[in-house]
Amino acid sequence: MLPVYAQDVKAPDSGALEKEPGSEEKADLPGAGLDVPSADEAQTTPPIPSPPLIDRPLPLNLRAEDVPNDGGWAIRLLWDKFPDGDIAAAVTNYEVLRKRGAGDDWEKVGEIKAESGKYADSHILAKDNKPEHFVIDGAQYSYKLRIIEDPAKESEIVSAVSEGQWLNTDHTIVLIATLLYVALVVFFIQRAKHGPKMYVRPIPGINAVEDAVGRATEMGKPVLYVPGIGVIEEIATLAAMTILSPIAEKVAEYGTPLLVPNRDPVVYSIAQEVVRQAYIKVGKPDAYVDDNIFFLSGRQFAYAAGVAGIMMREKPATNFFFGAFYAESLILAETGAATGAIQIAGTDQVTQLPFFIAACDYTLLGEELYAASAYLSGDPILVGSLKALDYAKILIFALMGSGFVAGLFGWSGILNLMKLN
Amino acid sequence: MKKLMDRLLKLDRRWTFLAIGISAVLPFLFPIGLAIHPSKEVQQVFDHVQALKGTGKPLVISFDFDPGTDAEVGPMAIALMDHAFLNNVPVLGLNFIYTGTSLAEIHIKKAAEKHGKEYGIDYVFLGFKTAFPNVMINMSKDIRLSFNADYYNKPIGDLPMMRKIKNYDDFGFTIGLGGTRMVEYWIIYGVGPYDFDYAIGCTAVMASDYYPYIQTGQSKGIIGGMKGAAEYEQLLLDAGLTETLGDAAMGLDSQSLCHLVVIGFIVLGNIAYFGEQRRKRKARQ
Amino acid sequence: MWKKTIPVSIAFAVGLFMALQFFVPHRHVQSVVEEINRWTSLIWCAALILGTLSLAKHLSLKIKAKKEGWGYAVIAMISMIATTVIGFYTGIEQGTLFMRIYEFILAPLEATTFSLLAFYIASAAFRAFRARNAEATLLLIAAILIMIGRVPIGHAISEVIPQISDFILDYPNTAAKRGIMMGVGLGMISTALKIILGIERGYLGDK
Numbered sequence A: 001m002l003p004v005y006a007q008d009v010k011a012p013d014s015g016a017l018e019k020e021p022g023s024e025e026k027a028d029l030p031g032a033g034l035d036v037p038s039a040d041e042a043q044t045t046p047p048i049p050s051p052p053l054i055d056r057p058l059p060l061n062l063r064a065e066d067v068p069n070d071g072g073w074a075i076r077l078l079w080d081k082f083p084d085g086d087i088a089a090a091v092t093n094y095e096v097l098r099k100r101g102a103g104d105d106w107e108k109v110g111e112i113k114a115e116s117g118k119y120a121d122s123h124i125l126a127k128d129n130k131p132e133h134f135v136i137d138g139a140q141y142s143y144k145l146r147i148i149e150d151p152a153k154e155s156e157i158v159s160a161v162s163e164g165q166w167l168n169t170d171h172t173i174v175l176i177a178t179l180l181y182v183a184l185v186v187f188f189i190q191r192a193k194h195g196p197k198m199y200v201r202p203i204p205g206i207n208a209v210e211d212a213v214g215r216a217t218e219m220g221k222p223v224l225y226v227p228g229i230g231v232i233e234e235i236a237t238l239a240a241m242t243i244l245s246p247i248a249e250k251v252a253e254y255g256t257p258l259l260v261p262n263r264d265p266v267v268y269s270i271a272q273e274v275v276r277q278a279y280i281k282v283g284k285p286d287a288y289v290d291d292n293i294f295f296l297s298g299r300q301f302a303y304a305a306g307v308a309g310i311m312m313r314e315k316p317a318t319n320f321f322f323g324a325f326y327a328e329s330l331i332l333a334e335t336g337a338a339t340g341a342i343q344i345a346g347t348d349q350v351t352q353l354p355f356f357i358a359a360c361d362y363t364l365l366g367e368e369l370y371a372a373s374a375y376l377s378g379d380p381i382l383v384g385s386l387k388a389l390d391y392a393k394i395l396i397f398a399l400m401g402s403g404f405v406a407g408l409f410g411w412s413g414i415l416n417l418m419k420l421n
Numbered sequence B: 001m002k003k004l005m006d007r008l009l010k011l012d013r014r015w016t017f018l019a020i021g022i023s024a025v026l027p028f029l030f031p032i033g034l035a036i037h038p039s040k041e042v043q044q045v046f047d048h049v050q051a052l053k054g055t056g057k058p059l060v061i062s063f064d065f066d067p068g069t070d071a072e073v074g075p076m077a078i079a080l081m082d083h084a085f086l087n088n089v090p091v092l093g094l095n096f097i098y099t100g101t102s103l104a105e106i107h108i109k110k111a112a113e114k115h116g117k118e119y120g121i122d123y124v125f126l127g128f129k130t131a132f133p134n135v136m137i138n139m140s141k142d143i144r145l146s147f148n149a150d151y152y153n154k155p156i157g158d159l160p161m162m163r164k165i166k167n168y169d170d171f172g173f174t175i176g177l178g179g180t181r182m183v184e185y186w187i188i189y190g191v192g193p194y195d196f197d198y199a200i201g202c203t204a205v206m207a208s209d210y211y212p213y214i215q216t217g218q219s220k221g222i223i224g225g226m227k228g229a230a231e232y233e234q235l236l237l238d239a240g241l242t243e244t245l246g247d248a249a250m251g252l253d254s255q256s257l258c259h260l261v262v263i264g265f266i267v268l269g270n271i272a273y274f275g276e277q278r279r280k281r282k283a284r285q
Numbered sequence C: 001m002w003k004k005t006i007p008v009s010i011a012f013a014v015g016l017f018m019a020l021q022f023f024v025p026h027r028h029v030q031s032v033v034e035e036i037n038r039w040t041s042l043i044w045c046a047a048l049i050l051g052t053l054s055l056a057k058h059l060s061l062k063i064k065a066k067k068e069g070w071g072y073a074v075i076a077m078i079s080m081i082a083t084t085v086i087g088f089y090t091g092i093e094q095g096t097l098f099m100r101i102y103e104f105i106l107a108p109l110e111a112t113t114f115s116l117l118a119f120y121i122a123s124a125a126f127r128a129f130r131a132r133n134a135e136a137t138l139l140l141i142a143a144i145l146i147m148i149g150r151v152p153i154g155h156a157i158s159e160v161i162p163q164i165s166d167f168i169l170d171y172p173n174t175a176a177k178r179g180i181m182m183g184v185g186l187g188m189i190s191t192a193l194k195i196i197l198g199i200e201r202g203y204l205g206d207k
Helices: A039-044 A169-194 A204-219 A235-254 A265-281 A300-314 A329-338 A353-359 A367-377 A380-409 A412-417 B002-009 B013-029 B040-050 B067-086 B098-114 B132-138 B160-164 B182-194 B204-216 B225-238 B247-284 C005-023 C027-065 C070-090 C097-128 C134-149 C152-157 C160-196
Strands: A063-066 A074-078 A093-099 A107-113 A118-122 A140-147 A158-161 A223-226 A258-262 A293-295 A318-322 A342-347 A362-365 B059-064 B091-095 B123-128 B173-178 B198-202 B222-224
Touching: A074 A140, A074 A158, A093 A118, A107 A118, A169 A380, A169 C005, A169 C160, A204 A223, A204 A235, A204 A318, A204 A342, A204 A362, A204 A367, A223 A235, A223 A300, A235 A258, A235 A265, A235 A318, A235 A367, A235 C160, A258 A265, A258 A300, A265 A293, A265 C027, A293 C027, A300 A329, A300 C097, A318 A329, A329 A342, A329 A353, A329 C097, A342 A353, A342 A367, A353 A362, A353 C097, A362 A367, A367 A380, A367 C160, A380 A412, A380 C160, B002 B247, B013 B247, B013 C097, B040 B067, B040 B173, B040 B198, B040 B204, B040 B222, B040 B225, B059 B067, B059 B098, B059 B182, B067 B091, B067 B098, B067 B173, B067 B198, B067 B225, B067 B247, B067 C097, B091 B098, B098 B123, B098 C097, B123 B160, B132 B182, B173 B182, B182 B198, B182 B204, B198 B204, B198 B225, B204 B222, B204 B225, B204 C160, B222 B225, B225 B247, B247 C097, B247 C134, B247 C152, C005 C027, C005 C160, C027 C070, C070 C097, C134 C152, C134 C160, C152 C160
Parallel strands: A063 A158, A223 A258, A223 A318, A258 A293, A318 A342, A342 A362, B059 B091, B059 B173, B091 B123, B173 B198, B198 B222
Antiparallel strands: A063 A074, A074 A118, A093 A107, A093 A140, A140 A158
């Protein structure tokens, strides 16, 4: 292999080894592009003195270890980072060699730049994704790094055993916080079951639901319920379904038509079942109209246009917008306002709240959407869970305060405790 | 006067629509040419893309927007690609929103044709991939773990440009363009664990949500909405890379006038409101 | 029992598993998670068929009863069927009729619908931004400052306006958003917990 002479190597940040795009692709052989004189030129031009060779570095402090907090089948190699501006390291690449047992041959599993300081040998890195190339848990693997440009140089051999972890220690703080919050919820639910009725502050939007449905009944117009454009996995959509249930019961009791256009087909199936059950519960199964709950479109703006069309034609007296909304929120709310409907909205999408506030009569902000089902049902157990939410917030304020003070005084121990890796 | 106040209070919304329509169209016929002052967030993005010149490393653009947000985010995509191609920086495109894949392909192809760039050497479009968290994790190891072939089903190995790109270490600068949270997911699944240079391009409404990422250094800048795109075009003009401003700057005159019209209506509405309140107070007295 | 107890039990088991898997990186657990995610996609596809049939039924009933706007229902029905047939017949690659429909009909329609926001914002702002009380006045002033500050005209009037606009966005706006997002995060955990524990059963149509 031709050595690369130091004088021919430019500084790394001008991308010496990277060819300009558009130029013909040449093999990345060392010495490529060197201006080697022809035989004729060699007789007439003076001899070129030999410059010193680059001493390509081997990795320092090479170690192999199991990748922490993973599912297994992975070992990582780490070595000390080379100093910034180290030209030799910048032009050095290693090939990673691995063997499993003492008698096995060394097998090349990958290549890595010397500068990177790390290499992960995992099943997702296996060249052709074939199981025989995977790192298997429980078996000892040995590794060494060989310099591609100078194959005579190899690192020491290091070994490790891979295993999967059953607990991700990086998420410990999240686990503690979650368990603490779950404990709070369970405590207040138990207290709500046996203790006195808990006070929760009134939310005007929720108090207005009954009046809004009554208004539609008096006017002989339908109620429109828009459950957002989110998928069922989104908590806001689930919250919208839990709110739909008591509203559908009220609507069924009053005998008012309820229209529920949906953007997601799974949400449509669930909404249909929720409304059907509501009619059955109030003893009016025959009044349920299957066609009033339907799938409209999977496209955001096609859905918005469709709902706007329904509003202009059917002229519902009451519009409910609960769930996850995005850019179409103002189109829906403003069209509803143009028809003179009373509108109650609730979303957890912070960017859409201003539009609902401007265009709707009542807006539930963020977490109030999640609290709505507790308010509407009046179930003391659900109200108890709201209390837990309030106390959790107090805990968070305390943590924020301590984090602020710790940051001011540079108490990194406390700050690192709350860091999520 | 009372009649005027009443009419103002009950103004038919169609008058506001007409006023907005006229103020949106007029600047295209009679350009105002307001001076554009680039913000430091857009300047930061510009500087990072400019620094790619001569390195051979690609500008990676994640085209995560659909036709609905194309008006705001499209011009910034075009400006970024113009910047890259004018500096002979390769462009690698990909996308995680299936509703915008074709649109992304149209944009990247148009930009490449404008600058006479060759597919596979100067630019590559990998197309749409589902399960973006896995893709972003895989790209930290090897992009081929998720993308065996490009959008046109050509094997990655056959594309000269892709031979030098293996993982995030080979990305020069990455920009997530979109009107959804996908721009944030790049930070959660990509920048956070693997720490590479990244910036956000998003709609104006969402831009304020992402300023905290600049404070933490996870985003090197933000191009917010059409204004951000116009600022980028201005920076290209100031740097002598282009000779004229683009679509975003043209739209900014229109946006400026529309904002003034909206403010005008708000002021009128408040005048009418206060007039009405005053009249009611007098009537009570 | 099969209508209430079994669904609630399934919700409990799957919900608890999906909550715990966040803390368990082992591949035996993560492979189950990946499988569940694949099944979610399959269920969505199956539900899409149901949804499409629902839309077709809804449109047909409207056309049959000649309700107000039934002509649009005819257009919607024809568009739906034609696009599906064209997609199957020509394929969905670039250059096919299907992609031309996307490029020249769907994309401009979506962009146009999105552009309606400009008009609606004006009418909503005119109606809603009235200085009724102190908070409304504060909202009004902030809205005007930001509207002027975010366009070049603000800088043309005074260099201070964009700075004030940036200040409002960077500090009070960000702080308020973070506060709401924290509440939303807690609310999400609370709602998810209630669903997993079977306390909240509204999504089943039960209280």
